[in-house]
Amino acid sequence: MALLVFFAAFALSTATHAVGQTGFLSIDCGLERNYSGYKDNDNGLSYVSDGPYVDAGENHKLAAGQETDRVRTDLTVRSFPPGLLRNCYSLPTIAGTKYLVRVVSFYGNYDGTNSSSTLQFDLHLGANYWDTVRADGDQVYEAVFVAWASWAPVCLVNTGQGTPFVSSVELRPLGSDFYPTGMANQSMRMSARRSMGPTTSRVTSFPADQYDRYWWAMPSEATWANLSTTLAITEDSFQVSSAILQKAVTVAGNGTTLSVIWGGDQRMLRQFMAFLHFADFQDSQLREFDVYFNSDSPTRFTPLYLSGNVLYNTDWYNAANGVVNITLAATARSALPPMLNAFEIYTPIVHDTPVTFSKDFDAIMAIKHEYGVKKNWMGDPCFPNQYAWEGVKCRNTSDNVQRIISIDMSNSNLNGVVSSNFALLTALESLNLSGNQLNGPIPDSLCKNNGGQFILSYGSGGDICNKTINPSGSKNRNAIIATSVVAPVLAVAVLGLLYLIWRVKRKPNCAYALNLYAPLTDLKNSSASTENHLLDTENRRFTYEELQEVTNNFQRLIGRGGFGNVYYGRLENTSEVAVKIRSEYSKQGLHQFLAEVMNLTKVHHRNLVSLVGYCWEKDHLALVYEYMSGGNLCDHLRGKTGVGDTLNWATRLRIVLEAAQGLDYLHKGCNLPIIHRDVKTNNILLSQNLKAKLADFGLSKTYMSDTQTHISTENAAGTPGYMDPEYQLTGKLTESSDVYSFGIVLLEVATGEPPVLSDDDHTHITQHVKNNITSGNISLIADERLKDSYDVSSMWKVVDTAMMCTTYDASRRPTMSTVVIQLKECLALEEAHVDKDVSASSTHDDLHHIPSKVGPLAR
Numbered sequence: 001m002a003l004l005v006f007f008a009a010f011a012l013s014t015a016t017h018a019v020g021q022t023g024f025l026s027i028d029c030g031l032e033r034n035y036s037g038y039k040d041n042d043n044g045l046s047y048v049s050d051g052p053y054v055d056a057g058e059n060h061k062l063a064a065g066q067e068t069d070r071v072r073t074d075l076t077v078r079s080f081p082p083g084l085l086r087n088c089y090s091l092p093t094i095a096g097t098k099y100l101v102r103v104v105s106f107y108g109n110y111d112g113t114n115s116s117s118t119l120q121f122d123l124h125l126g127a128n129y130w131d132t133v134r135a136d137g138d139q140v141y142e143a144v145f146v147a148w149a150s151w152a153p154v155c156l157v158n159t160g161q162g163t164p165f166v167s168s169v170e171l172r173p174l175g176s177d178f179y180p181t182g183m184a185n186q187s188m189r190m191s192a193r194r195s196m197g198p199t200t201s202r203v204t205s206f207p208a209d210q211y212d213r214y215w216w217a218m219p220s221e222a223t224w225a226n227l228s229t230t231l232a233i234t235e236d237s238f239q240v241s242s243a244i245l246q247k248a249v250t251v252a253g254n255g256t257t258l259s260v261i262w263g264g265d266q267r268m269l270r271q272f273m274a275f276l277h278f279a280d281f282q283d284s285q286l287r288e289f290d291v292y293f294n295s296d297s298p299t300r301f302t303p304l305y306l307s308g309n310v311l312y313n314t315d316w317y318n319a320a321n322g323v324v325n326i327t328l329a330a331t332a333r334s335a336l337p338p339m340l341n342a343f344e345i346y347t348p349i350v351h352d353t354p355v356t357f358s359k360d361f362d363a364i365m366a367i368k369h370e371y372g373v374k375k376n377w378m379g380d381p382c383f384p385n386q387y388a389w390e391g392v393k394c395r396n397t398s399d400n401v402q403r404i405i406s407i408d409m410s411n412s413n414l415n416g417v418v419s420s421n422f423a424l425l426t427a428l429e430s431l432n433l434s435g436n437q438l439n440g441p442i443p444d445s446l447c448k449n450n451g452g453q454f455i456l457s458y459g460s461g462g463d464i465c466n467k468t469i470n471p472s473g474s475k476n477r478n479a480i481i482a483t484s485v486v487a488p489v490l491a492v493a494v495l496g497l498l499y500l501i502w503r504v505k506r507k508p509n510c511a512y513a514l515n516l517y518a519p520l521t522d523l524k525n526s527s528a529s530t531e532n533h534l535l536d537t538e539n540r541r542f543t544y545e546e547l548q549e550v551t552n553n554f555q556r557l558i559g560r561g562g563f564g565n566v567y568y569g570r571l572e573n574t575s576e577v578a579v580k581i582r583s584e585y586s587k588q589g590l591h592q593f594l595a596e597v598m599n600l601t602k603v604h605h606r607n608l609v610s611l612v613g614y615c616w617e618k619d620h621l622a623l624v625y626e627y628m629s630g631g632n633l634c635d636h637l638r639g640k641t642g643v644g645d646t647l648n649w650a651t652r653l654r655i656v657l658e659a660a661q662g663l664d665y666l667h668k669g670c671n672l673p674i675i676h677r678d679v680k681t682n683n684i685l686l687s688q689n690l691k692a693k694l695a696d697f698g699l700s701k702t703y704m705s706d707t708q709t710h711i712s713t714e715n716a717a718g719t720p721g722y723m724d725p726e727y728q729l730t731g732k733l734t735e736s737s738d739v740y741s742f743g744i745v746l747l748e749v750a751t752g753e754p755p756v757l758s759d760d761d762h763t764h765i766t767q768h769v770k771n772n773i774t775s776g777n778i779s780l781i782a783d784e785r786l787k788d789s790y791d792v793s794s795m796w797k798v799v800d801t802a803m804m805c806t807t808y809d810a811s812r813r814p815t816m817s818t819v820v821i822q823l824k825e826c827l828a829l830e831e832a833h834v835d836k837d838v839s840a841s842s843t844h845d846d847l848h849h850i851p852s853k854v855g856p857l858a859r
Helices: 002-018 359-372 418-424 445-452 471-506 520-525 529-535 545-551 590-604 635-637 649-669 723-731 733-750 767-774 790-806 816-835 846-847
Strands: 027-029 046-049 058-061 076-079 086-092 098-105 120-125 128-134 139-146 151-159 168-173 186-196 216-219 225-226 247-251 257-263 271-278 289-293 300-301 309-313 323-330 342-349 391-397 401-408 416-417 429-432 437-439 456-457 558-560 566-572 576-582 609-617 620-626 684-686 692-694
Touching: 002 139, 027 086, 046 257, 046 545, 058 098, 076 590, 086 168, 098 151, 128 186, 128 342, 151 359, 151 649, 186 225, 186 257, 247 257, 247 816, 257 342, 309 649, 309 733, 309 816, 359 418, 416 576, 418 816, 545 566, 545 576, 545 609, 545 620, 635 733, 649 684, 649 692, 649 790, 684 816, 733 767, 733 790, 733 816
Parallel strands: 027 046, 186 216, 401 429, 416 437, 429 456
Antiparallel strands: 027 168, 058 076, 086 151, 098 139, 098 168, 120 128, 120 151, 139 186, 186 342, 225 247, 257 323, 271 309, 271 342, 289 300, 289 323, 391 401, 558 566, 566 576, 576 620, 609 620, 684 692
16 A cells, blocks of 8 residues: 555655646646756746656657747647557546646647648547547647546547647646536536637636636627626636636627527537626626527526626537527616626536546556556556556446456566555456566465455466465464564553553543444443543543533423433533433434444534533433524524524525535545435524534444445435435435435425425425426415515525435435535525615516526526
């Protein structure tokens, strides 16, 4: 493992060093391998040679006279003459991080053949087709992807129509919330990225765009009029800069419709996804318009004043004859015509091929670097079959992932020791290292692979894992191993025992247990491992007597739950706390108690309730939390007495946004992702000033995200009405199960209704909303107590987001990161509505009959 970490760290440090603090990797292809790099005078970025990132190819310079008006990275190219059909750059990445990758190929007659009109070749991102490079102009190719391993292969594939070549390769990490449709199983090819309005530069990039996205200026049309401002504009959720958003186009003359047409490439534009960027800097009158993509159903939209916002669709639209037609049509009540600041269009990169298991990929890349292997060890090791690495054999698993099962590196002129990284290939069945100049011991872990069925060929002795070459030598070796391993283990065990004895003597009042699933009556028979875990936390351990003093002998009951009663308390420092005491009748046992304690000691977020301490003394179990004096969201929505007035729409949005941020942290911000399993309005607690925190982790589950796709449970747990139907049916628990429950919360907040209505049919809230969506009248869905005092677009957007969260197919649900983005935009819409003091009484009735979907578009 040490070598694997070393090589990945080396490559990443090289990328970071090259560009200071930006985290970019900028490769100028065609420079000499040992070239130290340079800093570009135009953008301030540092570029390095491509030598460390590619194994083959030839360096060339542009033909004389071709250098005019070219940037420095265009002046040299690396070409890949016939030999290997596929040549790949290995770019260091962090698994799970979203990236933009850019390849630039400027021909410049570097080979003196004037072949630009006929030369073309393919680009692959990993094992998947990305694009076709044509040498007849300025060729820039971009893609957005999520790294699946510590390396991302970018490959040039010879299709028999000329020699592949490349000028530069650039890798840019993006924010995790950017382009939420770009996921681990879905990459996107950039078809267009255009800034609108007046400009003096052909392309805007870094440092104006801190992520170095290229924004090409869109040529003006006669039907457009340019707009611009010098006022600062807040960036949108994709961090599109003020420099881009300060310019826009609108309709010339007295027109009311703005059209943008893009495309014509039927091969590449069969499907598309569009991202429209808006920021209004004319605040004199109302600007409202409907947005159409290729005559699809309209989406009503009002851009925010001096604040960027992005409108996009989450499903792929079909492009008619390879053409995208974006139409913005002013509504009847709009005083100003439509405007557009910038747009992006992407097409899907289809992930229809198997990929090598990420840990196998990382391990074999570490082996490649350790031994300096060239051969054809580039790109994905296993797929496509015609490009599979020499000597490497793989097997496809049921989930379309390739595992490396055999490696033949015999007679490869290898030097040094036998790498411990081979042991990281856990599916490996055979390894042939014979005929090399290797020395040193065989790692013991190698022969333990696959239950002893692993075959290792190392020298003339054949399989040294399953064959006794020297019995006496083996005995001596076993004796050495026994001495070197058992002695330290015994020493550690003795020290551990002494430590436990000391801890027990030091704190004699409580008994602890190891078995997370043991009944409370078996605590005395359990070991001390769990005690150590709890004692190692920073949380306070209370005695039962102390809890009696804190709560004034449990005088003030403030709630009841499945675990037991909750009492108000006050600590010595006057801090208010809530004390949850396990009832002897509770169905929740020790494992729920420990799950809550251990998870809450690991998570620290402003939107998650804080654990102050716990008690585990004889038969007494208790949890002590920070006190949330505002009660829970459910009571506020149900209008229960004592919780204050009806929450207005802006307050409701702030509450669910804060709860969503807490849940997103559990899914993505923890070292091991946590699935809450009981998301509901009762578990969203409020402070005195109505700040929200997610609570009750008794049913939560932790899992290894890089090795598990779900958690299998024997019995579905949660609260009826909130539980994911797919989880109930299959027992497969995923993060999307929490997303479903949160979607129910959003519907409760929008409608004011419980998950299961009290009508004769006990209608579920999702069906209730579906029945009313078809009318197109948001008033039939929104909580009557809001009295139409809300921004209609904001309300529709929440409903749309909730319905996407509660779709039956879990794979189509958004992530909580995406939900957070949508709720931020909902809140911005509502705050803009409040700032303009537009009351419901002055809103035209027609607005309530068109579902205004902003943000990702529901289809």
